[in-house]
Amino acid sequence: MAPVPAGVLGAVDPTSDRAVFRQIADELREAIDKGRFNEGLISAEHGKGVFVRPRPPVRRLASDRFARRHRDQGKSAFIVEADAAGSRPEVDSLEVKEEKPSRDISARLGSPRKVLARRRRYLLDGRPVEFAVSYLPLDLARGTRIAEPNPGPGGIYALLEEAGHRLDHFDEEVRARMPSRGEAKMLRLASGVPVIHLVRTAYDTEGRAVEVCDTVMAADAYVLAYQLPAT
Incomplete structure (x- = not known):
């Protein structure tokens, strides 16, 4: 400081x-x-x-961070973001378990009765910047490396594509709000700092929703940068 x-x-x-x-x-x-x-x-x-408080923002390149070339290099989206910011990435607070999804998550994934949930917290240079939960249909995740704490290079998207679910596009919903008490503690937020709440759904080339990622990010740590076509 x-x-x-x-x-x-x-x-x-x-x-x-x-x-x-x-x-x-x-x-x-x-x-x-x-x-x-x-x-x-x-x-x-x-x-x-x-x-x-010196907390440089991460620049999230929405049109680039999930590019296949990064997965081919064994890099997850968070690693791509950290590299771009020149920061040291870490992942902790990891939990992987099967559970019944909420009504919203179930609807986004085509109404499965149970899902595999992967919870993790991301840190840059020792500072927590986001907390995310990925939900995947059990028929895609059970018994695979996706259900392991460390899925390996490229993350779960690389594994989905290896299993034949080539990714086609992502839908993202973004909103800003004040954090809950638990979120503020998890991200070590100072009083008055809001969060960015992002829900992303990944679809394969067959149009199936193969993952929903519910992410809460410290708003003072991110810049959301998008490239939009003009045609």
């Missing part, structure tokens, strides 16, 4: 009806938006002061 620069403190107006801490916060946000400081939000430590 970096202490509040003197230039920001000098901008405080003692005659203003706005609280001093709010004036400092506004000045810091403006400085961050204009690129004078590292990208991030501010946080306050009791008895110490107000700080800028």
Whole structure:
């Protein structure tokens, strides 16, 4: 963390009806938006002061991160993102088990009675940035390496394609919201930091939904970048 620069403190107006801490916060946000400081939000430590949290964003290239060439190189989407950001990726809190899906997940996957759920938390340079759960139909996952804690190079998408389910496209739904208490603890979020909630459905060339991934991301750690055709 970096202490509040003197230039920001000098901008405080003692005659203003706005609280001093709010004036400092506004000045810091403006400085961050204009690129004078590292990208991030501010946080306050009791008895110490107000700080800028240096948390560089990951740039998610939506049109590229699931490209087949990355799977052919043995890279999962998260590894691709980490490489692009020059960061060290880690995965922890992994749980793999069969369970009954929620009504929403079941509907997205064609109403299976049970699914294989893979839960994991992703970290960059030791900082947790997202928590994700993948749901797969049991007839595709049971008894395969997909059901193992470490599925191997390329992740579960590479294994699905090896099994004959060549991926055709992904549908993503994205929204922003405030985190639950459990999500804030899992991602070690400071007070007031929102999350990006992304639900992705993967389809094979036969039109079957082969996976639903429910992901919660720290909003201050990501930039969502998309390329959209103009024709």
